[in-house]
Amino acid sequence: MNADQALQDDAPPQQEPRDFEHPIVVHGLRNAFGDHVIHDDLSLEVRKGEILGVVGGSGTGKSVLMRSIIGLQQPSAGDVCVLGQNMTEKADDDEIDIRSRWGVLFQGGALFSTLTVGENVEVPLKQFYPGMSESLRSEVARFKVRLSGLPDEASFKYPSELSGGMRKRAGLARALALDPELLFLDEPTAGLDPIGAAAFDELTRELKETLGLTVFLITHDLDTLYAICDRVAVLADKKVIAVGTIPELLALDHPWIQEYFNGPRGRAADTSRARQAEHALPAGSANGGNKTGEVNEAGA
Numbered sequence: 001m002n003a004d005q006a007l008q009d010d011a012p013p014q015q016e017p018r019d020f021e022h023p024i025v026v027h028g029l030r031n032a033f034g035d036h037v038i039h040d041d042l043s044l045e046v047r048k049g050e051i052l053g054v055v056g057g058s059g060t061g062k063s064v065l066m067r068s069i070i071g072l073q074q075p076s077a078g079d080v081c082v083l084g085q086n087m088t089e090k091a092d093d094d095e096i097d098i099r100s101r102w103g104v105l106f107q108g109g110a111l112f113s114t115l116t117v118g119e120n121v122e123v124p125l126k127q128f129y130p131g132m133s134e135s136l137r138s139e140v141a142r143f144k145v146r147l148s149g150l151p152d153e154a155s156f157k158y159p160s161e162l163s164g165g166m167r168k169r170a171g172l173a174r175a176l177a178l179d180p181e182l183l184f185l186d187e188p189t190a191g192l193d194p195i196g197a198a199a200f201d202e203l204t205r206e207l208k209e210t211l212g213l214t215v216f217l218i219t220h221d222l223d224t225l226y227a228i229c230d231r232v233a234v235l236a237d238k239k240v241i242a243v244g245t246i247p248e249l250l251a252l253d254h255p256w257i258q259e260y261f262n263g264p265r266g267r268a269a270d271t272s273r274a275r276q277a278e279h280a281l282p283a284g285s286a287n288g289g290n291k292t293g294e295v296n297e298a299g300a
C-alpha cells in the first residue's frame with residue numbers, strides 16, 4: 001500500500017452533535033510562525049475511547065498540534081472541533097466549559113514549585129468549582145493523587161521533593177482533577193527509566209479503561225506505542241501522513257515510517273512487546289501479533 005493511500009480524507013469534518021464518536025476532529029489545519037510553516041492542510045480524527053499515539057521527527061509540530069487542539073495556539077487556517085465545540089469560534093463561556101472537560105500533562109509536568117502536590121491538584125478545582133468547600137477540595141485532590149499511583153503523603157510534598165517519575169504522576173493527578181473526558185499527554189515517559197516508563201504506560205492504559213478516557217499521547221517512546229496505543233498518527237511533511245495500528249503503518253512504504261518502526265529500536269521494541277505478550281498468555285495461545293485492522297484512509 002502507498003503512503004498516499006492512507007492520507008486523510010479531504011471531506012470537511014462531520015461532527016455528530018452529541019455522541020462524539022470522534023471527540024477531536026481537525027481539518028485543514030495551518031500553523032505558521034512568520035514564514036516557518038509548521039502545518040499545512042493537516043487533518044486528523046481521534047476516536048472516542050482510544051489511545052492515539054502521535055509520532056514524528058523532532059520539530060514536526062506535535063506539540064503545536066496539541067496546543068492548537070486545546071486552544072493555546074490560534075491556527076491561521078482550518079477547523080478544530082473538540083467534543084462538538086469549534087475551538088476557533090468559541091465564546092468565552094464555551095471556552096471555560098470545554099476546558100473543564102480535558103486534562104493536560106505538559107512536558108516537564110508544569111507544576112507550581114511553590115505549591116504542594118495536593119495544592120497543585122486543587123488549582124483547577126478552585127478555578128472551575130469556586131463554590132467547593134476547602135475540605136472537599138482537599139479530599140478530591142488527595143484522591144486524584146492516589147489514583148495517579150502516588151502514596152497519600154505525596155500530597156503534602158513539594159515538586160522539588162519528588163523524583164522525576166513521581167512529578168509526572170503528580171502532573172497526571174492535576175490533569176485528572178476535573179474528571180476529564182479527554183487526556184492530553186505530551187511525552188509522558190521522557191526522562192523516565194525503563195521500569196518507571198513501563199509503569200506509567202500501564203497506569204495510562206488502566207486509567208483509560210476504567211475512566212473511559214480518550215487519550216492523545218505525543219511520544220518518541222516506541223515501547224509506549226507498542227504497549228498501549230490503539231492507533232498511531234504520523235506527522236511528516238507538515239501533515240498527518242497516516243493513521244493506523246502499527247502493522248497497518250508498517251504496510252506503508254513511506255521511508256520515515258519504515259525507518260522509525262523497522263529501525264533497530266523499532267525492532268527491539270516489537271521483540272520486547274512480543275516476549276511480554278507470550279509470557280502474559282497461556283501456553284500455546286501466544287501468536288506474537290499486534291491488533292490488526294484496516295488503515296482508515298479518512299484517518300478515523
Ligand SMILES: Nc1ncnc2c1ncn2[C@@H]1O[C@H](COP(=O)(O)OP(=O)(O)OP(=O)(O)O)[C@@H](O)[C@H]1O
Nearest residue numbers: 033036038056057058059060061062063064065220
Ligand atoms: N511559539 C513559537 N514561536 C515560534 N516557533 C515556534 C513556537 N512554538 C513552536 N515553534 C516551532 O514550531 C516547530 C514545531 O515545534 P513543536 O514543539 O511542535 O515540535 P515537536 O514535534 O513537538 O518537537 P519535539 O519532538 O522535539 O518535542 C519547531 O520548529 C518550533 O521551533
